[in-house]
Amino acid sequence: MQTVEDSASEQAAVRVNRVSRKFGKREVLHDITLEVRPSEVFGLLGPSGSGKTTLIKVIAGLDKATTGEVFMHGVRMPNLSMLGRIGYMAQSDALYTDLTGRENLGFFASMFGLSGQEKKRRMEEVMTLVNLVDAMPRLVAAYSGGMKRRLSLAIALLHQPDLLILDEPTVGIDPSLRRTIWAELHTLCAQGTTIIVTTHVMDEAEQCHRLGMVRDGYLIATGTPAELKAQTKAPTLEEAFLTYGGGRQ
Numbered sequence: 001m002q003t004v005e006d007s008a009s010e011q012a013a014v015r016v017n018r019v020s021r022k023f024g025k026r027e028v029l030h031d032i033t034l035e036v037r038p039s040e041v042f043g044l045l046g047p048s049g050s051g052k053t054t055l056i057k058v059i060a061g062l063d064k065a066t067t068g069e070v071f072m073h074g075v076r077m078p079n080l081s082m083l084g085r086i087g088y089m090a091q092s093d094a095l096y097t098d099l100t101g102r103e104n105l106g107f108f109a110s111m112f113g114l115s116g117q118e119k120k121r122r123m124e125e126v127m128t129l130v131n132l133v134d135a136m137p138r139l140v141a142a143y144s145g146g147m148k149r150r151l152s153l154a155i156a157l158l159h160q161p162d163l164l165i166l167d168e169p170t171v172g173i174d175p176s177l178r179r180t181i182w183a184e185l186h187t188l189c190a191q192g193t194t195i196i197v198t199t200h201v202m203d204e205a206e207q208c209h210r211l212g213m214v215r216d217g218y219l220i221a222t223g224t225p226a227e228l229k230a231q232t233k234a235p236t237l238e239e240a241f242l243t244y245g246g247g248r249q
């Protein structure tokens with residue numbers, strides 16, 4: 001049976017409804033409600049330790065809210081078929097370092113149910129995207145930090161997810177490749193992918209369609225970068241953040 005909440009959530013790619021998360025007695029997410037619209041890049045902006053990773057883990061179904069709920073296209077999460085439509089890239093790379101890049105990709109591609117020509121084609125496509133084709137035969141142990149990030153991103157994209165959740169995807173990646181990756185995120189978005197990305201870098205936050213500002217486990221503001229600056233009369237997002245967070249009188 002559908003509840004009123006469920007039907008309201010159908011408009012949103014993701015709806016987070018009054019989510020709190022406690023670790024022991026300590027609450028690190030406080031009553032968070034937000035909506036991510038289909039085909040937008042939604043950024044979660046906040047300093048280290050503010051709760052961004054915890055929130056996206058709850059959204060991705062990797063962690064459970066203590067109270068509250070998450071819906072994806074109106075379906076209450078976690079839901080097995082919806083989980084298969086999510087691509088998740090964690091902050092620390094979950095890679096097999098004693099395998100090559102190609103072997104890592106092949107392993108995850110098989111896990112996602114890809115096989116034959118399609119598997120080969122997708123592996124080439126995602127590695128071209130992150131500029132790692134030449135490194136495919138090399139052991140991941142010999143990759144730099146940035147290369148591992150790019151391989152992790154390639155893996156998250158393999159099964160063409162509807163919802164891509166990226167935890168600080170461009171840490172350790174040089175500015176020119178960072179631009180390429182952001183351009184690709186916008187292309188994916190234009191093709192219908194919804195993207196949630198965490199960042200504490202202001203110039204990346206500027207590239208998101210909408211932002212949720214997170215501080216000390218509270219969602220302190222949501223809006224487009226332009227709206228957030230206009231509402232606070234701040235020239236930069238950083239100043240807007242400080243204004244919302246109570247850092248400026």
Ligand SMILES: Nc1ncnc2c1ncn2[C@@H]1O[C@H](COP(=O)(O)OP(=O)(O)OP(=O)(O)O)[C@@H](O)[C@H]1O
Nearest residue numbers: 023028046047048049050051052053054055091200
């Ligand atoms: N498994 C856990 N057990 C206890 N506390 C935790 C756990 N995971 C996260 N926390 C705490 O929750 C708070 C939010 O952490 P979280 O990793 O979500 O922040 P973040 O904004 O993603 O930070 P960063 O940008 O450094 O990753 C922190 O105070 C952290 O210590």
